[in-house]
Amino acid sequence: MSRVGAALSLPIDALVAQLRSVRVNSLQNRRRLDHPPKLPSRKVLGPLVDSLGAALFPNRLGQVDLNEDGIDYFVGHTLDSALRQLYGQVALELRFTAEQRGEAIEVSPAAAAIVCGFAEQLPKIRLLIDSDIQAAYQGDPAAGSSDEVLICYPGITASLHHRVAHALYRLGAPLVARVIAEVAHADTGIDIHPGAQIADSFFIDHGTGVVIGETAVIGSRVRLYQAVTLGAKRFDKDGSGMLVKGHARHPIVEDDVVIYAGATVLGRITIGRGSVIGGNVWLTHDVPPGSRVSQGQVRTEVCAVA
Structure with a gap:
């Protein structure tokens, strides 16, 4: 046995007893x-x-x-x-x-x-x-x-x-x-909820960080890049304060849409056929077919020094 191993003394019996106590006393586990x-x-x-x-x-x-x-x-x-x-x-x-x-x-x-x-x-x-x-x-x-x-x-x-x-x-x-x-x-x-409806010819390029929610609907020939989110804008609650399950809350992406890296598309909105959503766009409203959506250009002004 190594010197490190010989010096290591773990209270295994005590830990087992404590974990048993937690299991037994848990309301959920008592049932x-x-x-x-x-x-x-x-x-x-x-x-x-x-x-x-x-x-x-x-x-x-x-x-x-x-x-x-x-x-x-x-x-x-x-x-x-x-x-x-x-x-x-x-x-x-x-x-x-x-x-x-x-x-x-x-x-x-x-x-x-x-x-x-x-x-x-x-x-x-x-x-x-x-x-x-x-x-x-x-x-x-x-x-x-x-x-x-x-x-x-x-x-x-x-x-x-x-x-x-x-x-x-x-x-x-x-x-x-x-x-x-x-x-x-x-x-x-890549996180795709199994409830999401995805038609044919779907391509996720690179992919890391892509999130597609449960009620998302994706048409044919759609292409997504890394870090795209098709998510919910808000979560409705019932009269008792519990989240409402199953209602449509994720985007509809029509045929032939391209969504570039880092774009976040939220809520039950529709991205019209043939649209292109640029990188890092935050989108929470419908987009007509054939649209091009991008970030506003950053303007840099250089002032002359007197």
Whole structure:
């Protein structure tokens, strides 16, 4: 044992006892002592989305030694395993939600319906991601190939996770969807709520610091740069002072819009088709189609010294 290790004496038993006391005395946890909650696992869902990506793009995100004869087997085996794991995670969410609401539901058929519905959407999800990859390749002169875009660009990683998460969100598994979104957020610095509606050919260039809120609606062929926020301007409260959940509070961005780095767009406003929003703009009002919005120019006056 090192001299540092030998000198280190930690009161582990006392800490364990204190932490037990906090858990037991917590009002929330007193209700859960007999039935501790079992929640969807980030450690399961992160690799699960990687597996789905490998099934969608077996030659680029799957095994390196695949040949034509083995691709369908690999895709089928990978999908079967991933979807069965997904079923287990969705079932955990449905059971947890039912317990929180004091409801009794048949978890197994409900979870199966969600996973089957999700599986049916996988070809559509693949096409959407293809359109995102193509938009990135065409929109970035530094992109050497669509393959480079898929395996290197954080915006495409975030898009893949969002396409998966959004489908699950709409099918009735919002907690599983949120965990998947947060895996991408941690990996890329891009924060997209799974409720956001994003059409085809979506490109986030660079990406770090991008935030897209739950009720945002984004049209086709939209391009965002780093540190763009599509957020809420205010948060309404009900009569008891609690925040109102779910109401539309984020921007609508129509087709063919470009929003440059650092722009902040807040509230349920509409950015009209074909508009360009300049860097570091703070925007809280509607913008007509075809607009060009930029910061006011800084004027520097040089005065002659007498």
